[in-house]
Amino acid sequence: MQYTIKGPRQLNANISLPASKSISNRALIIYALSGGSMLPHNLSDCDDTRVIIDAIRYMPEVIDVGPAGTAMRFMTAYMSVMRGTHVLTGTERMKHRPIGVLVDALRKLGADIEYIGEEGYPPLRVTGRTLTGGMLETPSNVSSQFISALLMIAPVLKEGLELRLTGDILSRPYIDLTLWMMREFGADADWSGSDTITVKPKPYRASEYFIENDWSGASYWYEMVALSADRDATVQLSGLMDGSKQGDSVVKYIFSLLGVKTVFESRQDGRLQSVTLKKSGRCVPRLEYDFSGSPDLAQTVVVTCCMLKIPFHFQGLSTLKIKETDRIEALITELHKLGFVLTEHNGSELIWDGTRCEPLPAAVIDTYDDHRIALAFAPVSLCHPLTINHPHVVTKSYPHYWDDLSKAGFLVEETK
Numbered sequence: 100m101q102y103t104i105k106g107p108r109q110l111n112a113n114i115s116l117p118a119s120k121s122i123s124n125r126a127l128i129i130y131a132l133s134g135g136s137m138l139p140h141n142l143s144d145c146d147d148t149r150v151i152i153d154a155i156r157y158m159p160e161v162i163d164v165g166p167a168g169t170a171m172r173f174m175t176a177y178m179s180v181m182r183g184t185h186v187l188t189g190t191e192r193m194k195h196r197p198i199g200v201l202v203d204a205l206r207k208l209g210a211d212i213e214y215i216g217e218e219g220y221p222p223l224r225v226t227g228r229t230l231t232g233g234m235l236e237t238p239s240n241v242s243s244q245f246i247s248a249l250l251m252i253a254p255v256l257k258e259g260l261e262l263r264l265t266g267d268i269l270s271r272p273y274i275d276l277t278l279w280m281m282r283e284f285g286a287d288a289d290w291s292g293s294d295t296i297t298v299k300p301k302p303y304r305a306s307e308y309f310i311e312n313d314w315s316g317a318s319y320w321y322e323m324v325a326l327s328a329d330r331d332a333t334v335q336l337s338g339l340m341d342g343s344k345q346g347d348s349v350v351k352y353i354f355s356l357l358g359v360k361t362v363f364e365s366r367q368d369g370r371l372q373s374v375t376l377k378k379s380g381r382c383v384p385r386l387e388y389d390f391s392g393s394p395d396l397a398q399t400v401v402v403t404c405c406m407l408k409i410p411f412h413f414q415g416l417s418t419l420k421i422k423e424t425d426r427i428e429a430l431i432t433e434l435h436k437l438g439f440v441l442t443e444h445n446g447s448e449l450i451w452d453g454t455r456c457e458p459l460p461a462a463v464i465d466t467y468d469d470h471r472i473a474l475a476f477a478p479v480s481l482c483h484p485l486t487i488n489h490p491h492v493v494t495k496s497y498p499h500y501w502d503d504l505s506k507a508g509f510l511v512e513e514t515k
Contacts, residue, residue, distance in 0.1 A: 101463070101515035102490040102501065106323075106481030107508030110332040114320060114503050116312040118143040118338075119345060120496050123310055124151055124169050125277055128177050128251050129284050131155040133303035141310040141338075146495045164189045166423055166468055166495065168196055169244055171221060175201060176248035179210040180255055181227040186215065188222035192468060195220060196421055201245040204237040208256070232256025232300065236263045239294075242418060243270035246296075247277040253298035254286045260298045261291075268294070269418060272346025272392045279344045283308065312338030314347040316497050317374070318399040319474050321354040323507075324376045325403050326481040334376045334507075339363075341372060346393045353396065357403055358382040382407060391415030398475040401430050401449060405439045406482055410453045417447035423495075424467035433476065436462040463488055470495035477504065486514060 123143040128151070130139055142148055147167040154162045154174055162178075162185055164170040171189055175198065178185050188194075199219035202212050211226040232253065239246060246264065253260035268274070278296070281288045285304030291297040320334045339348075341363045351361040351374075360379040363372050386409055390397045397416055404411045419426035427449055431441045438458030441451045463486045466472045470492045477500075479485050493500040501511050 100491060100513060101486055101488055103484060103486045103512050103514045104477055104480035104504070105484045105510040106327070106478070109329045110323060110327040110334065110481070110507065112320075112333075112503075112507035113335045113337075114507070115337050116316045116339070117145060117497050117499070118310045119313040120145050120147055120169070120315070121273065121276065121313075121345060122280065123148045124173060125247065125251065125280050126308055126310060127151045127155060128173050129280060129303055130305075130308070131177065132180075132252065132255055133284055133305040135305035137307060139308040139310055141312075143310070143313070143496075144498055146498075158183065158185070160184070161186045161188065164193065166190045166193060168193070168422070171196075171198065172201055172242070172244040172248045173251070175212070175223060175225060176205060176252045178225040178227055179205050179208075179212065180230055180252050184224065184226040186222055186224050188215075190468070192423065193221055197241070198223070200238055200241050201248060204235060204245070204249055207235055208232060208260075230256050232258040232260045234261045234263070236265060238266050239264035239268045240266035240417075241269070242421070243268075243273040246274050250274070250277050250288065250296065250298060251281065253288065254281070254301055254303055257300060259300035260296075262296045262298070264294045264296070267391075269391050269415070270346065270394060272349075276344045276346065311340055311343060311345065312336075313496070314339060314343060314345040314350060315395050318347065318350045318396055319478060319497075319500075321350055321357075321359050321376060322399050322403045322475070322478045323481060324359045324378060325354060325357045326406050326478050327378075328481070330378060330380075332378055336374045336376070339372055339374045347396055349393050350396055350399075353388065353400055354403075355379070356383045356386060357400075357407065357409070382409060385409060386411045386413075388413055389415040394418050395471065397449075398426060398430060398471050401441075401451075402434070402475045402479065405434055405437070405441075405451060406479055408453070411449075411451050413449045414447060416449055420446060422471075423469040424472075426469065426471070429465075429467050429469065429472055433464050433472065436464070437479070461486065466490070466492050468492055470497070474500060480509065
């Protein structure tokens, strides 16, 4: 399937964003460990979250997470402390996404986990048991989701967990989000040093929980405002908080450098706020930024800078190579089709110095089974019509994205 997308001349939209996938997936694991009887409110309706809901609700012998890396990592730890034996598997790409660091850490805690195929990669056979816990040292420079998976099961370990992280700590805001949510459910968990987290053996408290909407999803609307030729472009987004714990809420700062201002308005109940995005007319001539705390924003910002012709040097991108696809390589390939020559450095940096090449006529963007490729490239249609292959991949995090684009005046047509 292909979609050809044409952006509107004027942009004025009121959008209800999807619930945060990051918060939803953490809330579900903590909810299940707390023994709660009521699911968290405003859960994400994306593929990743549905996988976890079905797994904790039905506990099937074989759990197929598809392409959901978060579900694979969180469920590996969760199943380690639950009764029964379960097989965790996924797509072919998932079977090539490393999970050895997490499995090694869980085994040190006494978990019973076997590799069914290649050592260090899914699928896994996990037999749950009571784990003692205690002190554990683990690398922290692969994926923060490994750390979050260990932390979320820590309150149910007999001795809790003292976790020492070695190496550069990537995506620290996501670890902080996990700790904050654990405390929301009554856990005693916090940093006890610059590289150490201590979680006491204190069971979770079952409670009602309301999930904020997704700042990652908001990033694509920031991109649209930045790229729109409409000087009065305005987008209102509901269900976000100014003091959000989501790491990707930093998008409001990044896009303040790319010509977009953010205005918050409180709702009467005080629980959530609406956000209005408008053009400020002020862009930096060149952008340098370290995405180690918010790697999921990188694709959005890279595409935006290219289309605004703002040279950049971005660092902290090493985790992009082990996502749904090698996102650095994918960005280089797809932006080359549009006439931009990007270079990679040290596997963690991406640079555009302004070098251009001849764009392909009627370029078609491939999505590599990666939702964020489709989500980040669609706003390019505000500059010129664009065709995207396999647009359905957005269901992984933003299922009603194409409907929202249509409501905002975009022409979205199936062309194949």
